[in-house]
Amino acid sequence: MTAGLWQHWILPGIWTTLQLTLYSAVLATVVAFGIGMARTHRLWIVRFLAGVYTEVFRGTSALVLMFWLFFVVPGLIGWAFVPMWAAVLALGLSYGAYGAEVVRGALASVTPAQREAGIALNFTPWQRMRLILLPQAVPEMIPPFNNLLIELLKGTALVSLLGIGDVSFAAYLVRLATQESAQIYSITLVIYFVIAFLLTRGMKVVERRTKAGIGIDVKAQAAGGTR
Amino acid sequence: MSNWDWSAVADFMPRFWDGVQLTLQILALGSLLSFSLGLVWAFGLLSASRFVRWPVNVVTEFIRNTPLLVQLFFLFFVLPEFGVQFSAVTTGTVAIGLHYSTYTAQVYKAGIDAVPLGQWEAATALSLPRHRTWFAVILPQAIRRIVPALGNYVVSMLKDTPLLAGISVLELLQQARLESAATFQYTEPLTVVGIAFILIAYPASLLLRVLERRLVR
Numbered sequence: 115m116t117a118g119l120w121q122h123w124i125l126p127g128i129w130t131t132l133q134l135t136l137y138s139a140v141l142a143t144v145v146a147f148g149i150g151m152a153r154t155h156r157l158w159i160v161r162f163l164a165g166v167y168t169e170v171f172r173g174t175s176a177l178v179l180m181f182w183l184f185f186v187v188p189g190l191i192g193w194a195f196v197p198m199w200a201a202v203l204a205l206g207l208s209y210g211a212y213g214a215e216v217v218r219g220a221l222a223s224v225t226p227a228q229r230e231a232g233i234a235l236n237f238t239p240w241q242r243m244r245l246i247l248l249p250q251a252v253p254e255m256i257p258p259f260n261n262l263l264i265e266l267l268k269g270t271a272l273v274s275l276l277g278i279g280d281v282s283f284a285a286y287l288v289r290l291a292t293q294e295s296a297q298i299y300s301i302t303l304v305i306y307f308v309i310a311f312l313l314t315r316g317m318k319v320v321e322r323r324t325k326a327g328i329g330i331d332v333k334a335q336a337a338g339g340t341r
Numbered sequence: 342m343s344n345w346d347w348s349a350v351a352d353f354m355p356r357f358w359d360g361v362q363l364t365l366q367i368l369a370l371g372s373l374l375s376f377s378l379g380l381v382w383a384f385g386l387l388s389a390s391r392f393v394r395w396p397v398n399v400v401t402e403f404i405r406n407t408p409l410l411v412q413l414f415f416l417f418f419v420l421p422e423f424g425v426q427f428s429a430v431t432t433g434t435v436a437i438g439l440h441y442s443t444y445t446a447q448v449y450k451a452g453i454d455a456v457p458l459g460q461w462e463a464a465t466a467l468s469l470p471r472h473r474t475w476f477a478v479i480l481p482q483a484i485r486r487i488v489p490a491l492g493n494y495v496v497s498m499l500k501d502t503p504l505l506a507g508i509s510v511l512e513l514l515q516q517a518r519l520e521s522a523a524t525f526q527y528t529e530p531l532t533v534v535g536i537a538f539i540l541i542a543y544p545a546s547l548l549l550r551v552l553e554r555r556l557v558r
Binding site for chain 2: 169170172173174175176177178179181182185186189190264267268269270271272274275282285286289295296299300302303306307310311
């Protein structure tokens with residue numbers, strides 16, 4: 115492999131993969147919190163619609179959704195997405211649905227007494243959510259969110275099937291150019307692994323910070339200590 | 342939805358059912374492979390020797406943290422270089438099975454770890470032989486947690502079968518692509534396939550939730 119292949123295909127490919135991961139993760143987080151909190155709403159219709167959203171987007175395959183946004187939606191609404199945004203939308207919406215379940219689960223795991231105390235103190239539902247439930251629920255969400263983030267990173271490889279120049283697509287081009295499949299695909303796998311490793315490390319720091327914020331020492335917890 | 346054409350849906354049906362059949366076939370074989378290979382990984386992860394634990398951990402973490410699609414291409418393009426000629430369907434099934442075996446390994450391990458230590462100690466105190474400890478004490482308790490979790494990964498596998506379109510396996514998505522390429526009608530085949538996935542995955546996940554409520558106490 116020559117330096118030119120690295121410079122023109124693989125490095126920009128890595129950059130595209132990172133961008134895709136970042137944008138989809140932001141969209142997925144917004145969706146996850148929006149839908150997850152809607153699933154605890156007091157009106158049944160809001161809960162129901164949020165439930166339908168999660169089941170539909172968790173039920174279908176991210177790749178099929180991506181193809182659908184890319185090939186079908188332009189025919190329905192008369193304008194097409196830039197491929198990159200069709201991909202971000204598909205990844206963000208489907209992983210957001212998985213994230214919504216995490217948010218709902220974490221909110222449900224806050225002890226009922228906390229919510230009742232909020233009611234007793236005459237907090238509005240939004241104040242309860244913002245001041246009581248979320249600060250305690252968010253640290254619990256970080257480890258499952260980390261798993262989802264890795265899944266999302268792996269999901270970004272799907273965009274290469276739409277011809278977006280991410281690192282998987284770069285690998286495909288390099289394979290065509292050099293005919294050395296083993297080399298380029300091993301390198302690509304290692305690149306993904308390194309990115310995943312760094313993301314996990316980053317999320318560990320976030321977990322420690324957010325847990326410290328509510329007085330839980332992660333290290334003591336791992337060593338069998340209590341709160 | 343003014344340009345929805347039911348006749349295009351009807352034209353797609355023969356290909357669609359072929360796709361469903363192949364998808365389910367890949368899913369069944371991929372699941373079996375992941376269940377059995379996962380068990381092998383799990384025993385490696387639970388091994389007393391760190392010279393077994395460590396390499397198994399590295400391998401499974403590597404497979405779990407890299408994209409299935411790239412692994413698929415790796416197997417599809419690299420295996421022939423070593424003289425192993427698999428068909429696209431076989432490669433795809435092996436890739437899915439291998440990828441998900443690293444998940445099922447974690448499921449087995451978590452299920453076994455969740456059995457309280459006292460159960461092991463009780464088995465030792467009763468001086469049960471090794472296989473009785475496993476088959477009469479530990480596994481019956483672990484299986485309750487393992488089965489629903491495995492089911493969830495089967496549903497995930499189902500949703501990852503469209504990736505095999507990348508190596509031109511004729512599963513659902515590839516059938517839809519071929520149909521669209523032949524008729525220039527993109528809307529109907531892709532929509533039908535998308536809905537088909539929801540129609541299979543949603544009842545399956547409902548079933549699993551019931552199973553989970555029954556088994557996990």
